[in-house]
Amino acid sequence: MRTWPSAGRVSQLSSTDTTTDSAAENEAVVETDVAREAVLAELTERLGAAVLGSHIRPGDDLWVRVDRSAWRDAAEAAKSMGFTFFDYVSAIDWLPSPFGRDMDAQEDLVVSGAEPKAPAPIVQGYAGGDTRFQVIARLYNIATATGIHFKADVPDDDLSLPTWTSVFAGANWHERETREMFGITFDGHPNLINMYLPTDFQGFPLRKDFPLLARRVRPWPGIVDVEPMPGVADSEEGEAE
Amino acid sequence: MTAVSDPSQLSDLVAEATDTRVNLDFESEGMTLNMGPQHPATHGTLRIVAKLDGEQVISAEPICGYMHRGYEKIVEVRTYPQINALINRIDWLGSFANEVPFILAAEKLMGVEAPPRAQWIRTILFEMSRVANISLFLGDFGLQLGGMTAGFYAFRDREHVLNMIESATGGRFHPNFDRIGGLKDDLPKGWIADSHVAMDKLLAFCDEMEDLLVGNEIFQSRTRGIGVIPAEIALNYGLSGANLRASGVDWDLRRDGCPPGLVYDQADWKVWTHPDGDCFARTWVRLQETREAAKIVKQLLDTIPAGPVMAKVPRIIKVPEGEAYVATENPLGEMGYYIASKGDLVPFRVKIRSASFNNISIVPWVARGAYVPDLISILGSLYFILGDIDR
Amino acid sequence: MTPMLASFDPPYWLSTVIKVLVVGAVVPTTALILGVVFLFKIMSWMQSRLGPQEAGPRGLLQLLADGVKFIQKEDIAPNGADLWVFKAAPLVVLSSTLLLYVALPASAHLVVEDLDVGVFYVLAISSLSVIGVLMAGWASANKYSLMGALRAAGQLIAYELPMVLAVIGVVIQAGTMSLNGIVFAQNGGAVFGWTGIGNPYILTQFIGFFIFIAAVQAELTQPPFDMPVAESEIVSGYQVEYTGFRFLIFFLAEFATAFVFAGIAAVMFLGGWAVPWLEASSDWYYVLGPAVLFAKVMVVSFIIFWVRFTYPRLREDQLQSFAWKFLIPLALVNIVATAVLKVVF
Numbered sequence: 001m002r003t004w005p006s007a008g009r010v011s012q013l014s015s016t017d018t019t020t021d022s023a024a025e026n027e028a029v030v031e032t033d034v035a036r037e038a039v040l041a042e043l044t045e046r047l048g049a050a051v052l053g054s055h056i057r058p059g060d061d062l063w064v065r066v067d068r069s070a071w072r073d074a075a076e077a078a079k080s081m082g083f084t085f086f087d088y089v090s091a092i093d094w095l096p097s098p099f100g101r102d103m104d105a106q107e108d109l110v111v112s113g114a115e116p117k118a119p120a121p122i123v124q125g126y127a128g129g130d131t132r133f134q135v136i137a138r139l140y141n142i143a144t145a146t147g148i149h150f151k152a153d154v155p156d157d158d159l160s161l162p163t164w165t166s167v168f169a170g171a172n173w174h175e176r177e178t179r180e181m182f183g184i185t186f187d188g189h190p191n192l193i194n195m196y197l198p199t200d201f202q203g204f205p206l207r208k209d210f211p212l213l214a215r216r217v218r219p220w221p222g223i224v225d226v227e228p229m230p231g232v233a234d235s236e237e238g239e240a241e
Numbered sequence: 242m243t244a245v246s247d248p249s250q251l252s253d254l255v256a257e258a259t260d261t262r263v264n265l266d267f268e269s270e271g272m273t274l275n276m277g278p279q280h281p282a283t284h285g286t287l288r289i290v291a292k293l294d295g296e297q298v299i300s301a302e303p304i305c306g307y308m309h310r311g312y313e314k315i316v317e318v319r320t321y322p323q324i325n326a327l328i329n330r331i332d333w334l335g336s337f338a339n340e341v342p343f344i345l346a347a348e349k350l351m352g353v354e355a356p357p358r359a360q361w362i363r364t365i366l367f368e369m370s371r372v373a374n375i376s377l378f379l380g381d382f383g384l385q386l387g388g389m390t391a392g393f394y395a396f397r398d399r400e401h402v403l404n405m406i407e408s409a410t411g412g413r414f415h416p417n418f419d420r421i422g423g424l425k426d427d428l429p430k431g432w433i434a435d436s437h438v439a440m441d442k443l444l445a446f447c448d449e450m451e452d453l454l455v456g457n458e459i460f461q462s463r464t465r466g467i468g469v470i471p472a473e474i475a476l477n478y479g480l481s482g483a484n485l486r487a488s489g490v491d492w493d494l495r496r497d498g499c500p501p502g503l504v505y506d507q508a509d510w511k512v513w514t515h516p517d518g519d520c521f522a523r524t525w526v527r528l529q530e531t532r533e534a535a536k537i538v539k540q541l542l543d544t545i546p547a548g549p550v551m552a553k554v555p556r557i558i559k560v561p562e563g564e565a566y567v568a569t570e571n572p573l574g575e576m577g578y579y580i581a582s583k584g585d586l587v588p589f590r591v592k593i594r595s596a597s598f599n600n601i602s603i604v605p606w607v608a609r610g611a612y613v614p615d616l617i618s619i620l621g622s623l624y625f626i627l628g629d630i631d632r
Numbered sequence: 633m634t635p636m637l638a639s640f641d642p643p644y645w646l647s648t649v650i651k652v653l654v655v656g657a658v659v660p661t662t663a664l665i666l667g668v669v670f671l672f673k674i675m676s677w678m679q680s681r682l683g684p685q686e687a688g689p690r691g692l693l694q695l696l697a698d699g700v701k702f703i704q705k706e707d708i709a710p711n712g713a714d715l716w717v718f719k720a721a722p723l724v725v726l727s728s729t730l731l732l733y734v735a736l737p738a739s740a741h742l743v744v745e746d747l748d749v750g751v752f753y754v755l756a757i758s759s760l761s762v763i764g765v766l767m768a769g770w771a772s773a774n775k776y777s778l779m780g781a782l783r784a785a786g787q788l789i790a791y792e793l794p795m796v797l798a799v800i801g802v803v804i805q806a807g808t809m810s811l812n813g814i815v816f817a818q819n820g821g822a823v824f825g826w827t828g829i830g831n832p833y834i835l836t837q838f839i840g841f842f843i844f845i846a847a848v849q850a851e852l853t854q855p856p857f858d859m860p861v862a863e864s865e866i867v868s869g870y871q872v873e874y875t876g877f878r879f880l881i882f883f884l885a886e887f888a889t890a891f892v893f894a895g896i897a898a899v900m901f902l903g904g905w906a907v908p909w910l911e912a913s914s915d916w917y918y919v920l921g922p923a924v925l926f927a928k929v930m931v932v933s934f935i936i937f938w939v940r941f942t943y944p945r946l947r948e949d950q951l952q953s954f955a956w957k958f959l960i961p962l963a964l965v966n967i968v969a970t971a972v973l974k975v976v977f
Contacts, residue, residue, distance in 0.1 A: 060349070061566060085492075086479035087568075088599075090592045092581060097317075125564045125581050136579070136592070138566065142476070142490065145498040149566065170478035173602040181313075196306035196631065205314055212314060274775050281864050296779070296948065385864040387855050387945025393679035459856050459944050613779070614947045617865050 033058040035146060039081065040064065043148075046077040052153075055126035065127040065151040071135075072162040074150055078139050079167055083148055087138035089164060089174035091154075091182040094122045095132050095208040131155050133184060137164070137171075154184055163189040181206035271299060274613075278307050284381070285627030289604070291616065298616055301608035303601055308631040316591045321347055321421060321558050324588070329415040331595060332629040335374035335572040337366045337406065340419040343578045343591075345502045346567035347421050350560045350582055355502055359423035359550040364503045365436070365541050366406065366418065367569075368534040372443055373402040374572035375483075375531045378624050379447075382524060383454045385621040386463050391454045398446035401439040408432060421558055423551035433542050440535040440542075447532050455521075455528055464520035468607050468619035471518060478606070479599035482574025483530055484623055486514045487522035494570035503569065508540040520622035527624070559586055566594075573597050573629055597629035651744045655733045659726075663887035667695045669930070670937040671887075678941050702883075705876030712773035713873065721771060722874065722881035724764030729885045731757045732892045737812045739905045739921025740912065750811035751803055754896055755796055758851060761889070762788040765860070768882075769870035780869020783948055784860035787850055790955040791857075795847035797963035801840040801970040802833050802900045811896070815904035819912035829908035834901040836973075839966045841901045843959050848893045849936060850951065852886065856943040857951055890936060891929060898928035 036056050043064060044051045050070030055063040066074045122132055131153040140147045154161060163186040164171035175186040176195045183204040186192060194201065203210050277288035286307035292299040312331070316324045328343055329336040341363060348354065355363065380395020403413045409428055410416035418425050454460050470480065475488040485492060493512040495505045513529035515522035562584040568577030574596030581590040600623050607623075608616050642650065672694060676683030684691030709718055735750045735757075737743035747753050762785050769781020803809055806817035814833075821831030834841045850857040861869040871882050898904060905921035906912045917924075946954065 063564070084473075084476045085481075086477060086599075087575070087577070088479070088592065088594045090579070092590045092592075096583075123583075138579075138594075142492045142497070147566070168477055168479070169474070169606070170480075170599055170602055173598065194306070196309035205311060210314075212318060272775060281867060383944060387858060387862060387864065388943060389675075389855075390679050390941050391944075393681060397680050453942075454944070457944060459946055462950055463944060463947060612947065612949070614859070614862070614865050614945075 035144060036062045039146065039148065042081060043074070043077060046081075047074060050074070053128040061147060061149065063127040063149045063151060065129060065134075065153070068135075068152045068154060068161055071150075071152050072164065072167065074152075075137075075139070075164050075167040078148055078150070081141070082143055083139035083141045085140035085142050086168035086170040087140050087147065089135065089137040089171050089178055091133055091135045091178050091184055091206075092125070093133055093182060093206065093208045094124050094129070096122065097208045127151050129153050133159065133182060135161055135178065135184060137174075139168075159183055160185045160187055162187050165189055180204070183207070276616075277304075281385075284625070287601075287625070287627055287630070289616075289620075291608070291613070293613065296612045296614075298608050298611050298613065301604055301616060303604050305601075305627075305630045308627050310628075310632065312632045313591055313593060316588060318587060320586045321560060321588070324591070325419060326415070326417045328593070329417055330628055331593065331632055332374070332571065332573055332576070332597070332626045333414060334377055334626060335370035336412075336414055337370040337410070337416045337418060338374075338569070338571040339576065340417070341367055341503070342500070342567045342569040342571075342576055343580075344419045344421055345500045345569070346565045346578045346580045347558075347560055348502060349500070349565045349567060350563050350580060351421065351554070351558075352561075353422045353552055353554055355423045356549050356552055357504075357546045358427075358548040359552075360502055360504050361507075361541055361545045362409075362424055362428060362550065363419065364505060364507075365538050365545075366409065366416070367503065368538045368541075369402050369406055369436075371534045371572045372440075372531055372538070373399055373406065375527050375534070376402070376443060376446060378527055379450045379454065379524070379531070382621045382624075383450075383460070385617050386460060388454060388457070388460065391450065394446065394449060394453070398442060401442045405432070405436050405439045408435070420551065420554075422554035423549070427550050428545075433545070436542055437539060440539050443535045444532060447528060447535070450528060455524060461521060463614070464524060464618055464622065465517075467520045467615045468611065468622065469517070469519045470603065470607055474603070474606065475518070478603040480574070480603060481596050481599065482570065482572070483523055483526040484574060484600050486512065487526045488518035489514055489516040494568055494575055498568075500567045500569065504541065505537070507544060508537045510537050510540075520618045523622040523624070557586070559584060560588065568594065571596060573624065573626060574600055576629075593632050595629045595632055597625035597627075598632075601625045601630055655730060655744060659730060659733060659888045660884055662891035663884045664695055664699075666887045666891050666933055666937075667883075668692055670933060671695075674934070674937065675941050678938075699880060702880040703877050707878065708873075708875045710773050710873050714771040714773070717767050717771035718873075719878070721764045721768035722878045722885070724767060725761045726764075726881050726885045728757055728760035728764065729888045729892065731760070732889065732896075735811055736892055736895045737815065737899065737905060737921075738925050739917040740812055740816075742905075742918065742921060743812065746810065746812050749809045751799055751809045751814070751900070754811070755792070755799065758795075758889075758893075759788060759792050761885070765870050768874070772870065772873040774873050776866040776868070776872050777870045779866050780860045780862075780872070783866075784853060784870060786948065787853070787857065787860060787951060790952050791847040791850035791959075794843050794955055794959035794963050795851070797960060797967060798840040798843035798847065799900065800963075801837045801966050804967070804970050804974055805831075805833060805836065811899050811904070814900055815906050816912045818903045819906040819908070830903060830906075832901065832903040832908075837901060837966070837970070839962060840970075841897070843963050843966070844897055844901070845932075845935060846959060848890075848897065849939060850955070852890050852893065852936070854890075854936065854940040856939070856946050858940075858945055859948050859951065862945055890933060894929045894932035894936060895925060897932045898925060902928045902932070904928070 033056070040054050040056065040062060047066060047070050050067040050073065051064060052067055053065040124134065129151065133154040133156070135152045135154055137150045138147055139150070152161060161184065163175060165175065166188070172191070173195060175189055176192060178184055179186065179192050180194045180197050181204055271292055271294045274291045274293050275288060276291060278286040288304040288307065289301055290304060291301040312327060315327065319327060324343065325340055328339045331339045376399045377395050380392040383391025406416060407413045409432055410418035470488050472488040472490050475485050475490065480488070491512060491514050496512055499505050510533045513526050513533070515526050560582040562582055564579070564581045566577055566579045568575050575594070576596050577594040579592035579594065580588050583589040604620065604623070607619055611619060672683045672691070684694035687694040687697045709715055732754060734744040735747055735754050737746065765784045766781050769777045769784070802814060806814040808814060808817065818832055819830045823831050823835050853860045861871060871879060874882060905917060905925040907924055910916060
């Protein structure tokens with residue numbers, strides 16, 4: 001006997017006892033897909049052309065890319081749609097690492113005389129994108145147990161977005177973290193100071209072109225794992241046990 | 242205390258409370274008190290800059306980062322199995338629970354599912370680390386309120402769980418036992434019977450704590466009505482776990498949105514909530530959670546299916562291109578990993594959504610107008626682990 | 633042996649020297665005994681651990697080793713400290729403790745000074761220590777110290793009153809303020825006409841005993857009233873900047889004061905150095921008295937420390953309202969009831 005949610009409402013001390021049969025659960029998987037389509041449709045209706053792209057993985061998750069001018073409107077729209085639980089705000093730097101996969105120390109590369117690779121093109125993930133940096137945020141609807149990932153493109157020449165702090169107070173710290181790690185500023189944020197790093201720190205550590213110095217000077221500790229096992233012809237196709 | 246659930250009514254109440262919590266009539270010049278980075282009540286190196294008027298807190302701002310280890314950067318140059326060992330150190334009191342959402346996210350991207358026996362053992366160990374984590378909270382919170390004995394009892398009884406985790410995984414604090422596609426090993430002989438005994442001891446410990454601490458009048462007078470967080474504010478700040486349930490929001494990721502790979506639906510258990518939203522409610526909810534966790538473990542121990550503990554996965558783990566976010570209900574609250582993969586040995590980007598980061602960001606709001614001793618109650622009952630804030 | 637002790641009548645200078653030496657030896661000894669027995673051993677057993685094991689037989693000399701360690705430490709004073717006041721503060725606290733021992737009778741004659749107003753003297757002297765605490769807190773130039781000292785001052789003053797009021801019931805019953813007089817009154821007294829075991833005032837003044845112990849707990853700044861030294865809030869309050877032997881003096885004073893307060897409680901409520909079936913005027917008390925008193929002190933101390941290890945800490949304002957809204961009215965009611973019964977019986 002499992003207990004099921006009372007739709008995010010205030011409840012007394014314990015959730016109520018209800019039972020569900022497994023058939024209903026199987027149905028629910030199909031339903032959530034429809035539900036996410038509906039959420040996306042409603043968001044598109046509210047935000048209009050500001051919804052630039054979307055991606056749905058059935059029964060799992062929803063990604064919506066919005067125009068950065070509508071970043072705050074998206075939060076408000078989602079909040080009024082019941083997505084009241086604030087999860088996080090962060091960012092992704094889609095630039096392929098200019099240091100290769102960072103698997104070999106650069107000294108080793110010099111010794112072995114490896115050819116420097118041509119830079120790979122920037123490929124954004126789900127819901128597409130146009131810029132190197134994308135801010136990503138997640139909101140959650142407790143009543144329907146669905147989450148939305150919002151993405152917004154941030155052009156390199158103007159790394160800024162409207163702040164969410166007036167909509168979700170919890171965004172305060174997340175935006176501070178994003179600012180210091182990626183250098184993306186949030187307009188209207190009350191206190192955009194460093195969260196972790198010293199005040200005079202130079203650079204933005206989570207950008208892909210920020211070198212991880214420990215990796216520069218020491219060989220890749222996992223490199224031994226990649227060596228083929230004795231007797232295994234093609235290590236990548238080999239399977240455990 | 243009357244339960245108010247209408248949001249508009251609530252925000253009025255909140256605005257009123259914010260204005261009247263600080264008595265401006267007698268406001269003096271005040272002083273700034275730096276609590277931490279070394280302070281007995283900060284479990285680590287959290288610094289709280291509190292502006293005081295006498296003993297009343299005018300404003301309190303947590304300053305973290307003294308333990309920032311840059312996991313989100315390091316994991317970009319580590320293979321998935323290596324990351325598993327690394328992220329054990331995020332919430333170091335319930336380490337196994339850190340591994341699970343990451344592994345589940347990777348499994349989701351790879352389309353792998355662990356065999357049933359592995360799912361069972363995973364869930365059991367997950368709940369054991371919850372017990373190990375929260376039982377220490379109960380003692381530690383007592384310690385912070387001056388009840389020394391509770392702390393020692395917690396350390397004594399937590400040992401039983403740690404012993405079980407150790408005998409199954411080999412690590413007391415950092416098991417590093419979860420693998421993509423299953424588990425490192427099967428359970429040792431006799432483990433199930435021993436775990437039953439350990440869980441019985443923990444249930445007895447919960448009763449003891451209820452008598453010694455939670456039922457104590459002084460404890461209640463220190464926690465009831467202190468640090469009240471209304472449900473709407475809690476959601477707004479993204480509070481999760483027991484902190485959210487103590488504000489009356491009936492939401493538990495184990496039940497609502499449990500990712501595939503954990504078998505919470507195979508046990509009979511309850512989600513406890515409390516309408517008050519104060520420090521006492523948070524403690525009480527955690528106490529009940531420990532009991533429920535012990536019950537879940539006991540039920541699952543009896544129903545472990547036979548079979549392998551490892552699915553067929555490639556020896557070299559390459560996660561296909563894609564993005565996935567998996568969150569589980571960790572001892573501290575919602576912990577999730579957003580993995581963006583480019584089909585490589587290493588993840589392209591991992592965003593670690595840790596519970597304490599959100600939970601502690603509410604401190605400036607909730608501490609306003611509290612007294613210094615209440616600040617300790619609030620910090621203690623919000624229950625953060627420094628590694629979980631700073632990552 | 634006892635008649636010889638009774639006839640021992642040294643000259644004034646010799647008796648003074650003996651008294652000074654005895655008090656000087658008794659204060660650290662009693663602090664040591666309470667520290668080892670309660671802080672180390674009984675507390676450990678209550679918390680399901682072993683306590684010190686290595687130093688001496690069963691670790692009983694651990695506190696001695698700690699004391700030696702403290703003495704070896706460098707004497708550090710903070711930069712901004714008011715040096716003279718900072719250094720004097722522990723001595724002021726200790727002197728209050730030493731002066732308390734002056735009035736504590738270990739038998740009819742084994743007392744440094746048998747004052748006619750012993751009760752009054754004890755209560756007055758005990759509040760001296762707050763001056764030392766305030767000095768320590770202010771001179772340390774530390775915010776935690778200052779907060780701790782102010783908390784201590786507020787608390788000690790608030791609990792002075794219930795303590796005095798709790799004792800008044802005893803004074804009314806005994807009809808004297810001399811501590812020895814109170815022991816004699818209990819030894820020869822009667823509980824509502826029944827003279828079987830004399831009248832230990834705990835039987836008739838149990839409310840007074842409860843209030844007295846609560847107030848002692850607050851005066852000693854022990855849990856649940858240990859806000860002035862709350863380690864999880866203000867680190868260690870006024871003691872935070874003290875190291876080495878200055879901290880040791882605070883420690884000694886705390887435990888010696890606990891001992892002497894337990895002694896005063898034993899004298900006023902448990903019959904002091906006398907036992908019920910032996911006349912208080914008996915010469916046997918020259919040797920029996922200290923032993924009986926010690927046993928009773930250990931019982932009272934056990935209560936004090938038992939509470940200390942069990943309860944969490946109150947908040948400062950809750951402590952004040954507990955004193956003013958509960959203990960003091962209760963004490964007043966107790967006084968009225970005692971006075972009425974005194975007149976009736």
